[in-house]
Amino acid sequence: MNNLYTPLEQFEIKVIIPLEVFRFLDISIINSTVYIFLSMLGILLLFSLGTYRSTLIPNTYQMIVESIYMFVLGMVKQQAGKKGIFYFPLLLVVFLFILFQNLIGLLPLSFTVTSHIAITLLLALGFNIGFLILAFFKHGIAYLGFFVPSGAPAALLPLIVVIEVASYCLRTLSLSIRLFANMMAGHTLLHILTSFTVAFLKSPFPFFAIFSVVLILAVLFLELAISFLQAYVFTIMLSIYLNDSLNLSH
Secondary structure (H helix, E strand, C coil): CCCCCCHHHHHCCCEEECCEECCCEECCEEHHHHHHHHHHHHHHHHHHHHHCCCCCCCCHHHHHHHHHHHHHHHHHHHHHCHHHHHHHHHHHHHHHHHHHHHHHCCCCCCCCHHHCHHHHHHHHHHHHHHHHHHHHHHHHHHHHHHHCCCCCCHHHHHHHHHHHHHHHHHHHHHHHHHHHHHHHHHHHHHHHHHHHHHHHHHCCCHHHHHHHHHHHHHHHHHHHHHHHHHHHHHHHHHHHHHHHHHHCCC
């Protein structure tokens, strides 16, 4: 959505405050850092408003917080069972973090953290490694049976195990690429449509800009829905993977 020269410039990492320690450790504050911090402040503010002077009849902020809380809790219960409730706070934070990052990225002249594969890959990889450690902690060596489907023909067992292991490893890529690709594609499209609007306004036929504005509004509403949907999909997939680790489901 930024007024930049090319659609991809809005995803450029920029150094805000350069910080180097002993000339070999770069801990500079970049635009991604700033927007991650802003999203966390937004989450804290939302919960502060929702819990401040809470009443029996919920106020607006209280209703929003309670609705989000019950929505994610119901998702975790349904996908991971009662054992998964212990990990509900973590999944709630992940849902809100992705949702806030997606929504903040729709503001003019802002930056979309979730449009970077490095961020989404780090999230997905961290959780999948954590679930793997959790599975071995809960079930020990018996967890390896997860990669051996029951009733599989003995002759095909080596091939099936390789496929199952590869499929398990691809979870990280599927999680990260889905979120990153949707955010990047949507924001690129918005930038292109905005460029069309500016071009039409400078042309001899400025009234054609009306069609571009209508398209921009339509895509913007679609991106709002996708922002919520991607946070939902990411969290529900994590809940399913958590269930695999806790209950050895397949």
